[in-house]
Amino acid sequence: MKMKKLLFLFILLFTINLSASSILILNSYHKGYEWSDNIINGMENFFYKKRDLDINILYMDSKRVTSKEYYESLEKLYKVQLKNRKYDLIIAVDRFAYDFILKNYYEFFTTEPILAVGIENFSYEKAEKYGVANRVSALLEKRDLQGNVDIIRTIFPSIKKLYIINDKSLNALHTEPLIYNLIDNFNGSFDLIYLKEDNLENLKKKFSEKEESSAALFIRFYKNKNGELNKNQEIADFIKNAKIPIFVTDSIFIKRGATGGKVIDLNRFGQTSGQMALDILSKKTNKIVESKDLYYIFDSTKLGEFTLPVDALKVPYELVNKRLTYYDRHRGFINFVFTISPLLIFLILGLIHNIYMRKQVEKDLRRRIEFDETLLNAIESPIFWEDFQGVIVDSNETFCKLLKLTCKDLYGKKLEDFKNNKYVKSVIEILDKYKQNEDENYEFDYFDDNLKKRIYLVKQEKFKDEKTKSEGFVTIFTDITKEKEITLEKQKNRQFVIQQSKLAEIGEVFSSIAHQWKSPLVEITAIAQELFYTKKCKDLKEDDSFVKDIMNQVTYMTNTINDFQKFIMPSNKEIEFNIKEAIESMLQIVHHNMKYNNIKISLYIKEDTKLEVYGYKNEFMQSCLNIVNNAKDALLSKDYKNRRIDIKLFNEKNWLIIKIKDNAGGIKKKNMNKIFEPYFTTKDNGHGIGLYMTKVIIEDKMKGKIFVENVEEGAMFTIKLEQNR
Structure with a gap:
């Protein structure tokens, strides 16, 4: 008897389990996406309270992956997963899932009803196109934009500008008709501005400063221009930190920085979806319903921050983050x-x-x-505070000593009250000059009673006391005497290194001069001998010819040594000079050496090129000489029949471009990023400071740019010098 009862109970339970309705929920997005998770949680909570249902949830992840190949893969995957499954109802959460089901309905299903949840617009024509119009029901998510504008107008009567924020996603296109309809039919005393953005950082920057009488209505902002999905926490941080009140249309960002609004409560929306699903399972009817799950919710903290009263609203509303009274x-x-x-x-x-x-x-x-005062007086930099009228509020003792006055005499007065004091007069003049261009740091020299020079850097900042609502300026004179001395010493050391680099080239230049002078000396010797042995001839014209030949050779030698002397002299100040002349002077120094080694150097100047620049001519010549000598060494290290160095000059916008190219085979890839480093060399007897000093001269001294690259047969150095400095 007991066995029969147990068997009956088992059959009954098995029959009940088989009779449980089976629902497939296809979520457009991924697990953890707050919008869809809230809706599904609402549905599940409702289902478990009402009936025993078999629920299966699939996630499409369409926010993060949108490629055609991905959707084709999903189709194949779902064909396998759903092949032997039978469902009583298919629920599509948002548009992507709904479109996917319409497109593939007869691949996966037969006669199962469809419930579309969370879409904003419904088209019968689209459902009829796929032959499922009699099977589709929908719960539409309608954002009440006009209702939110009315709320904002009521609690923010002084508003002059309302931004409507939307992104550039496909979902945004479904909301745009509502936005344009709102703008076209709007009749109010303030401006509606549709802000369609695709970069969250731009929004953060735009609303990072307070904008009087302005607010924003946030619709959505889920993807940036590059397709990267913004996390809800990032959006919440933007809304929370914005300097204007931001109202929202759904409940995700309530309690997370939004001021409030007439919002869709997503959890309740999910429960309504659950009730509609049960109605479909029971009655097997289809209908299109517009959601009424709209509630007035406001953040009490944000209302207080922007002084927005909600007492004027004539509808029931809910306050969150409410500040509790002492009671x-x-x-x-x-x-x-x-x-x-x-x-x-x-x-x-x-x-x-x-x-x-x-x-x-x-x-x-x-x-x-007392501690702060002691700490302030311990600072060696003079500091003082003045209000917006210029009255001195406070200072440290160092500032008083700078003016040779007591702090007691200064407080409550203006600097102009002490114009007869020469130190005060100097400070007033310095501050006037500083205010003319506050973007640049202003330095000035100060001499004490012992005529000891001090150098100060002036910096002035505006301050505002939120409690007393008082404003003013804090002025700091930072003593940078030691730093200036160190900088000057560094400049001297750098000039020494430049000269040292230049001396390293002198050996080769001397060699070049020796070659250049050898031929004239031989010529002078030959002419002198010929004149000596033919002195018997008294022809005056012949003597003049000998003298002329000798003087030509001497003139050539003089010009050579003059060019060399000009090169080794350091440039003490910046001048305007002609790049062509500088390069030709440099080439004249190495001409004989290049000719002796069968290296052809060509100089090409594009037509109408502006050749004047401002800088240090000799140091520039040294930079070019370093590059040319390196090219020469590279050409000599290998057996090249056609050794060539090409120099090209042309203009590009405000820059003069110098390109120096050789055909020596190029620079090894592993050395490309090291050649401008100090003491790096690939030569057996190299010093490793030539190209380093070239970079220092071009970029530090002449404010230009230099870089190198491999091209065709060799390497090419590019120098860019600005012409409108």
């Missing part, structure tokens, strides 16, 4: 005290303790003030 926070305690009056003594003792603690805090505060 709200201690309601139980106060009720308890009034109920049991003898315990009032404990409250009195608590108040006495509170007074005692306040006294202790005051003592600590005084100590802190």
